[in-house]
Amino acid sequence: MRYRRLGRSDLQVSEIALGSWLTYGVSVERGRAGACVRRAFELGINFIDTANMYGRGAAESLLGELLSAYRREDFVLATKVYFPMSDEDRGLSRAQIFKQVDASLQRLRTDYVDLYQCHRYDQDTPLEETLEALSELVDAGKVRHIGFSRWTPRQIRAAEALTGVKRFVSSQPQYSMLHRRPERRIFPLCERLGIGQIVYSPLAQGVLTGKYAPREAPPGGSRAASRRLGRTSKRFADEKILTAVQELRPIADRLSLSLPQLALAWVLRDPRVSSAIIGATRPEQIDENVGAVGVALDEPTLREVDRVLDRVARR
Numbered sequence: 001m002r003y004r005r006l007g008r009s010d011l012q013v014s015e016i017a018l019g020s021w022l023t024y025g026v027s028v029e030r031g032r033a034g035a036c037v038r039r040a041f042e043l044g045i046n047f048i049d050t051a052n053m054y055g056r057g058a059a060e061s062l063l064g065e066l067l068s069a070y071r072r073e074d075f076v077l078a079t080k081v082y083f084p085m086s087d088e089d090r091g092l093s094r095a096q097i098f099k100q101v102d103a104s105l106q107r108l109r110t111d112y113v114d115l116y117q118c119h120r121y122d123q124d125t126p127l128e129e130t131l132e133a134l135s136e137l138v139d140a141g142k143v144r145h146i147g148f149s150r151w152t153p154r155q156i157r158a159a160e161a162l163t164g165v166k167r168f169v170s171s172q173p174q175y176s177m178l179h180r181r182p183e184r185r186i187f188p189l190c191e192r193l194g195i196g197q198i199v200y201s202p203l204a205q206g207v208l209t210g211k212y213a214p215r216e217a218p219p220g221g222s223r224a225a226s227r228r229l230g231r232t233s234k235r236f237a238d239e240k241i242l243t244a245v246q247e248l249r250p251i252a253d254r255l256s257l258s259l260p261q262l263a264l265a266w267v268l269r270d271p272r273v274s275s276a277i278i279g280a281t282r283p284e285q286i287d288e289n290v291g292a293v294g295v296a297l298d299e300p301t302l303r304e305v306d307r308v309l310d311r312v313a314r315r
Contacts, residue, residue: 208259209260
């Protein structure tokens with residue numbers, strides 16, 4: 001495993017992070033979840049990402065149980081706040097932030113989280129109120145650093161312009177070979193501000209694994225085959241996209257990589273990316289994904305990837 005500094009913080013995070021959206025506490029039973037967490041630690045992953053709304057607290061609760069077997073100082077723990085936790089509880093007001101962080105800490109069985117992220121921007125709460133509340137959490141020792149997910153450049157600049165509050169150290173955008181939009185404005189802005197990128201969906205909801213073939217039904221047991229989870233993969237299920245992904249195979253084969261390893265190595269080629277979040281339902285998936293660490297893609301390879309994906313990548 002290799003590690004990178006997260007923005008202007010003092011956190012050193014593994015290049016591969018273990019996420020828990022739609023998996024732990026939701027669709028993956030405890031035994032397999034425990035096996036995945038164990039394997040992640042064995043391979044040097046020190047960064048665990050979750051959110052209070054994943055399974056309405058179920059992911060945090062299961063992770064709290066599983067992570068209690070490890071020394072707290074040996075891993076970096078991140079969670080998020082914003083989405084509804086009940087009919088009344090949602091958003092980034094001071095009252096909600098204080099209520100939700102205490103609930104998250106209780107579920108996670110810890111006194112603090114290393115990174116507390118605004119899961120989205122709250123249009124109904126003054127930005128000053130949100131940042132002042134987050135700053136109070138840092139001063140109280142419940143949170144070490146703060147971040148955000150999927151904020152616009154305008155929102156990021158507005159937060160940076162506030163005085164007397166803590167600064168964001170991380171951004172969590174969707175980013176992959178197929179979804180490159182953050183490269184245009186988010187990455188350059190955050191680089192200037194000392195904000196690191198923790199990217200999610202680096203395998204494009206599993207499409208970049210190559211397991212979905214054009215004009216064929218999704219394999220049984222896959223996310224796309226699930227009635228409940230499949231909608232998250234539909235955005236990349238276009239036949240042109242699936243065909244282009246299959247055309248990446250010769251590139252991966254030439255480099256002795258699997259398609260997931262090629263996709264993750266492509267994401268990690270950018271030094272502005274501090275870590276790429278993966279989801280895993282089996283320990284073997286973690287082994288394969290970690291195989292992307294340290295892979296350097298040369299310029300001819302990157303140009304070839306661009307040529308294959310030029311018509312289907314979102315920029």
